[in-house]
Structure formats: structure tokens, C-alpha cells
Amino acid sequence: MLSAASGLALGLSLIVAIGAQNAFVLRQGLRGEHVAAVVAVCAVSDAVLIAAGVAGTGALLERLPWFVPVVRWGGGAFLLGYALLAARRALRPSGALRVEGASARQGLRAVLATCLALTWLNPHVYLDTVVLLGSVAGGHEERRWWFGAGAVLGSVVWFTALGAGARLLRPLFARPRAWQVLDGGIAVVMVLIAVSLVRHA
Template sequence: MLTSAALLAVASGLVLGLGLIVAIGAQNAFVLRQGLRLEHVAAVVAVCAVSDIVLIAAGVFGAGAAVSRVPSLIPVVCFAGAAFLLGYGVLAARRALRPGALLPDAGGARAGLAVTVGTCLALTWLNPHVYLDTVVLLGSMASTYGEHRWQFAAGAALGSAVWFTGLGYGARLLRPVFARPAAWRILDGGIAVVMVALAVSLAVRGASGA
């Protein structure tokens, strides 16, 4: 039986974890698109959830504190992430300009499992926000719960698993809407805007050294 303190730690981790990941970003946009297209959804959800668990564990183990002591690494990570997100944004913009490639079941448009998993890993592990939020912030917050820090981490991991599973598999409920090419044009156009905006924000952060 979990004590009230342990339950509080789990609940706090769950709420903070969801608060950090339930936002429009590169990773969530990719999971949403894969869910709508019914392409390798299980693999994408698994990669995102397992990656978060590893990052949360690293933060609890003290990686967050270690990264915060080496601020010179942050600009490098920011610029690398900005370059990748900008490239992904350009690809999304190209898809938005090609209506024939936007239908969920368009022939020849399906990506292989290796390519899908590789893209998902890149969007997850090349995103500086993942380290700043999941590792540094969650790791720092977990340390405040002392002996219950792992319960806090478990709550955060649970939140991640629930969110990505719901996003990946729940997206299919929107397929009737995305049966029209115009809807996919809007989605990919929106993804392009989000990716470019994130790239710019990371480049600015890298330039400021913060």
C-alpha cells in the first residue's frame, strides 16, 4: 500500500508530466499525424513513452543537475535542434503544397518502420526542450520529494504513457474529418508553422546562451 505521501508524489509527477508534454510540439505533431494515417502507431507510441521514461529516470538520477552545471552545452544543443526542426518544417510545408500526397491512404506515401522510428527518435532526442523540461525540470522537482522521488517519477512516466497512447490511438477518431485533402493541407501547414516557430525560438535561446 502506498502511503499518502507516496500517492501525493505520484499525483504530482502525473500532473507535472502531463503539463510538460500536453502541448503542440514536434513530437506531438508527429504522433498525431501517424495516428491519423494509422502508420506504425504502436511503434511511435512505444518510442515516445520509453524515451520519456529513460529521460525521467536520468533526471531523477541527477543528470538534470549535471546538465545545469554545464551551461555551455545548451547553445550547441539548441542550434542542433533548431536545424533539425527547421528541416522537418520545410518537409511539412512541401506536403501541404501537394494535395495528392495528403490523403491518409495515399499509395506510395507510407513510410517504412525504420524511417518512422528514426524520425520519431530524432524528434524526441534532438529536441533541447526534452532535456530542459523532462531531465532538468522534472529531475529537479523529483529531488524535492526525497525518498518518494521515484514515486514522483512513476507518476510522470504514467502521464507520458497515457498521453501518447491516447494521442496516437485517439487520432483515428478524427479520420472522417481528414478524409478531405484540405484538412491534411491545414494540418501539415500548421505543423510547418509550429516547427519553424520552435526552430526560431531555439535559435534565439542558443544565441542568448540560455
């Protein structure tokens, strides 16, 4: 149980930081669109990556020096594109704020495609979840899978709380200005992450 608790603590410390994935989950939770599906994709993706790290994939990635730069450039390009879309929503909010109308809703496929891209094209996922968490899990030796289970639990708890808890902020986001601020903040975060990725590629 101590190993599981350690995994839970480390998993939460890595995932709670503001990032592209969390910003997307928050926005979907506020809009009330496909929240359960988005949370499930994020949690399952994390579980797969954590299992890969615990199984020793992190050591394999360290032997492929070309892999991380490729993912950094690809992820940086995608995040810049997403930042432009968020900035456009912030500057031209009239269409984006009709969240109750059918015309404003996004299809499940589009939402899941964006969610998967934000998750799997983010190099930090591999560096933190697979390499870092996997190396720490190795220190727990035969209890490393308990450590991994704790980390997976942390992901499930966090994404569920973020997606479901966003509804508590809906009264605030009944005002158009709040959506503009949120989308503007998302755009800034995406640009900063993209620049940091490309700079270290």
C-alpha cells in the same frame, strides 16, 4: 501515492503542450502508420529521460554550459528541415494524401528515425523533463521515484491517447483540405519552435 499523483500532474502539464513530438504522433495516428511503435518510442524515451532527471542528471547538465546551445542549434536545424517537408506537403498535397496506397506509406525505420530525432534533438526535452522535472522530484526526497513513476505514467497515457485517439478524427481528414491545414499548421509550429530554440542558444 501523493508523490506519484504530483509527478503525473506535472508530467502531463509539460507534455500536453503542442510541440514537434506531439504533432508527429498525431499525424502518424491519423495516417494509421506504425502508431504502436511511435507511441512506444515516445513513451520509452520519456521514461529514460525522467529517470535520468530523478537520478540527478539535471544537476550535471547545468554544469555543462556548452551542451544546451549545441543541442539548440542542432534541434533548430532539424526542425526547420522538417518544417520545409511539412510545408511542401501542404502546398503539393497530391502525393501526401494517398495514405491508403502502399506508395504513400513510410517505412518503419524512417518513421522511427524521425520520431527519435524529434524527441532527442529537442532541447526542451532536456530542460523540461530532465532539469525541471528532476529538480522537482528532488524535493520529494525518498519518494522521488514515486514522483518519477507518476510522470512516466502520464507520458504513457498521453501518447497512447494521442496516437490511438487520432483515428476518431479520420472522417474529418478524409478531405484533402484538412490534410493541407494540418501540414501547414505543423510547418508553422516547427518554424516557431526552431526560431525560439536558436534565438535562445
